[in-house]
Amino acid sequence: MTKPALLQASLLSLAAVLAFSGQVTAEPAKTLxxxxxxxxxxxxxxxxxxxxFExxxxxxxxxxxxxxxAKLAGLAQSGNVNVALMDLETSELERANANGLLDNIDWDKVKPFEMFPDAxxxxxxxxxxxxxxxxxxxxAKAPSNWVEFFDTQNFPGKRALPDYPGYVLAFAAIADGVDPTKVFPLDLDRAxxxxxxxxxxxxxxxxxxxxAQLLQDNEAQYSIGWSGRIVTKNDLKHSFNQGMLDxxxxxxxxGADPAMQEAALLYLHEYSDPKQQACIAQYISYTGPSPELDPLLxxxxxxxxxxFKKNRDVQYVTDGKWWYDNAAEVEKRWQEFKLAQ
Structure with missing residues (x-):
């Protein structure tokens, strides 16, 4: 073998070893x-x-x-996965993972700042x-928990409830005596x-x-709502007690481009910075996954x-996998309930 050929073979062997050991990675793309x-x-x-980040x-x-x-499934079906990050709800995330539409996150490359374990x-x-x-x-008479919230005799008035089972059934089960710290697996009969x-x-x-609007218009006296729609309304009262943290x-x-995935991992690192999350909270009353946020808010x-620790400590975290695993039964019973009204 000639010296140039030997050198080329050696370099190829070295590249293979480095790639196998994880030392060679794709350069991040210039667009994410x-x-x-x-x-x-x-x-x-x-x-x-x-x-x-830019x-x-x-x-x-x-x-x-x-x-x-739906958008993720469409991209996968088309074979043209041209995005490296996607915003998903909890149940959507579990569904996408179960159907093989997501890559695992390389947390060693993300090297995130401290995050809540459930994040x-x-x-x-x-x-x-x-x-x-x-x-x-x-x-209206102020309720302190879901038992009182759903007690229409001692706390009279209309209830404005979300027409979405994932945002009402757990509270209804708690109102029937289910321990808020043991909501899942959800007892649908009690809900x-x-x-x-x-x-x-x-x-x-x-x-x-x-x-919020139904309360402000006095069409309802009590309501279940998403916190961002409620907490800034000075003319309404609210409580995070036994709330559902999602x-x-x-x-x-x-199937995304590997170079763009490398850029996405850099992006996730930056997103995990509590200072970036505190900045977001200046514009909207939702918070990111850092347990170091409170002093920065x-x-x-x-x-x-x-x-906020005082709020987080009195809430429970929803179980997205349970909702995905039981989606068919929940939807069937929800439709039967609504049709019978």
Whole structure:
């Protein structure tokens, strides 16, 4: 073998060894494409994370909407997975993972700042926490828990409830005596027992803003709503006690360009920085996955944030896998309940 050929063979062997040992990786792409849900949260992330990320790494962030499972499945079916990060709800994340549509996150490469343990899954990075909580008019008798909230005799008035089983059934089960710390696996019989009892006093809402508006218009006296729609309303009362803490997630679609995936891992590292998350909280009352956030948040608004320790400690974290595993049964019983009204 000639010396040039021998040298080439040696270099190829060295490259193979380094690649096998994980020392050779793709260079990050110069563009990172992300699918996001849009709205105020996305606007805040653009200001607080995307801008500094582009400046630091020279990688342009391109956003597109909508996000969600249907869009992910469509990309996979087309064979053109042109995004490296996607915004997914908890149940969507579990469904996508179960159907093999997500790559696992290389947490060793992300090297995140400290995160809540429930914010890290092999296939999901918790982007933001939000709560579903109880609210009521100031002239209504104040409930302290879900037993009282669903007690229409001692706490009279209409209830504005979400027309989504994932945001009402657990509370209804707690109202029947289920321990809030042991909600899952969810006892559907006890949940529907409560809803059957109160259905004559219920107004069902389908858009998040209605949870507060129905109270403000005095069409309902009590409501279940998403915290971001409730906590900034000074004319309403609310409580995080026994609230449901939920998460939106970053997932990495399987089949994306490896170079863009490398950029996505850098992006997740930056997103885990509590300073970036505190910046986001300046614009919207949802918080990220850092347990170091409280000192960095607006101190006059601490009680508005789902992950503020005082609020987090009195809530339970929803179980996305349970909802995915039992989706068919939940939907069947939900439709039967609604049709019978």
């Amino acid at each position: 494409r992300i699918l996001t849900a849009g709205g105020e949260w996305t606007d805040a992330v653009t200001k607080c994370v995307d801008g500094p 400046k630091k790494y020279g990688i342009k962030v391109e956003l597109d909407t909508p996000a969600g499972y 890290k899954k092999p296939y999901g990075f918790a982007s933001t926490y939000f709560s579903t909580i109880m609210a009521w008019r100031p002239d 529907f027992k409560t809803l059957e009892r109160v259905k004559g006093d219920v107004i069902w809402w389908t858009a998040g803003g209605q949870s 998460t939106s997630w970053w997932g990495m679609p399987k 607006p101190q006059d608004k601490l009680d508005q944030f789902p992950n």
